[in-house]
Amino acid sequence: MSFLTLDHLQKSFGPTRVVHDFDLGVEKGEFVSFLGPSGCGKTTVLRMVAGFETPTAGRVVIDGRDVTRLRPNQRQIGMVFQSYALFPNLTVAENVGFGLRTAGVARAERAGRVAEMLALIGLPDLGGRYPWQLSGGQQQRVALARALAPRPRVLLLDEPLSALDAKIRVSLRNQIREIQQQLAITTIFVTHDQEEALSISDRIVVMHKGVADQTGTPAQIYNQPATDFVAGFVGTLNRFPAEVLDPARGLVRVEGAEIALDRSLPAGPITLAARPESLRIAPEGIPAEIAGVEFLGSVQRLRARVAGREVVLDRFNEPGSELPRPGARVCLAASQAGWLVLPG
Numbered sequence: 001m002s003f004l005t006l007d008h009l010q011k012s013f014g015p016t017r018v019v020h021d022f023d024l025g026v027e028k029g030e031f032v033s034f035l036g037p038s039g040c041g042k043t044t045v046l047r048m049v050a051g052f053e054t055p056t057a058g059r060v061v062i063d064g065r066d067v068t069r070l071r072p073n074q075r076q077i078g079m080v081f082q083s084y085a086l087f088p089n090l091t092v093a094e095n096v097g098f099g100l101r102t103a104g105v106a107r108a109e110r111a112g113r114v115a116e117m118l119a120l121i122g123l124p125d126l127g128g129r130y131p132w133q134l135s136g137g138q139q140q141r142v143a144l145a146r147a148l149a150p151r152p153r154v155l156l157l158d159e160p161l162s163a164l165d166a167k168i169r170v171s172l173r174n175q176i177r178e179i180q181q182q183l184a185i186t187t188i189f190v191t192h193d194q195e196e197a198l199s200i201s202d203r204i205v206v207m208h209k210g211v212a213d214q215t216g217t218p219a220q221i222y223n224q225p226a227t228d229f230v231a232g233f234v235g236t237l238n239r240f241p242a243e244v245l246d247p248a249r250g251l252v253r254v255e256g257a258e259i260a261l262d263r264s265l266p267a268g269p270i271t272l273a274a275r276p277e278s279l280r281i282a283p284e285g286i287p288a289e290i291a292g293v294e295f296l297g298s299v300q301r302l303r304a305r306v307a308g309r310e311v312v313l314d315r316f317n318e319p320g321s322e323l324p325r326p327g328a329r330v331c332l333a334a335s336q337a338g339w340l341v342l343p344g
């Protein structure tokens, strides 16, 4: 059994089931993200782990102990929300020490722990300030310190970066990851932002309509999506309806071009798919017409039309290389590993 085990969790609100049979094991010190669109049930699962929602069925087990029926404050869980939720009338130090005070930790020990936490989040000198005297990013770091101060066994982060602007979001997510690794604290991080999930997680659970569609490392989720939903939700995907000519030999036809894949295929219709960085302009391949070129600095993004649909190709900028012109007729290809085969 894993350190944190979610065992066949279900949740219904009235007649509506929003979480279906959710199973997950999180190892000690692991950082797992729940990624999915709005309304897929991420927050509901997190709230069941925290104890703010009671599962309709299933169990939450932490370190071998069934905590499903315990109140939130009995579970030794730290939580950070999207809105910083700091107490406005308390100083930073008082906010960080709040959970310790309610737990009855003596003043001297509390002061030591608060100082340690403020150092951990890189704000050692701001203990005397009030929340309104801090930036959004600093407030969220204080919220993290407050959650960590009682030394929880599990840290739950519910979209903690969503309210911050883009630059701060990136630096704070890296900081969260560093602190998480330093403390080796078991963590679940909820986000709808795929880049966020890909960049900082040990594993990602992609959720869709109350179900975990796929659980895997960031590279597995991106390179080997298990479902059509995962393939489309994480990253950009170009799709090409394909006719299977020879299932055993992996031979398909796309817009008149024959492509030999290194794997056997189902007999029915399939969709061949490729990420923008896997597609390239080649001497042979799927016929296309360049529709537009965007220069994004490090990346050149080409838009091409294939049989009336638009596809996207990304390639690294190379000074001196010529950009294709809109209207140019080209062929598109991908490496064997670059082609994904999706049903239908």
Ligand SMILES: Nc1ncnc2c1ncn2[C@@H]1O[C@H](COP(=O)(O)OP(=O)(O)OP(=O)(O)O)[C@@H](O)[C@H]1O
Pocket (backbone or CB within 6 Å): 013, 018, 036, 037, 038, 039, 040, 041, 042, 043, 044, 045, 192
């Ligand atoms: N207390 C509640 N009563 C009724 N329905 C609820 C309740 N809480 C959540 N829901 C519904 O459950 C579904 C899942 O909600 P949840 O907040 O878990 O999704 P989410 O993936 O976290 O989305 P978001 O990112 O928008 O928060 C939604 O359809 C939501 O409307």
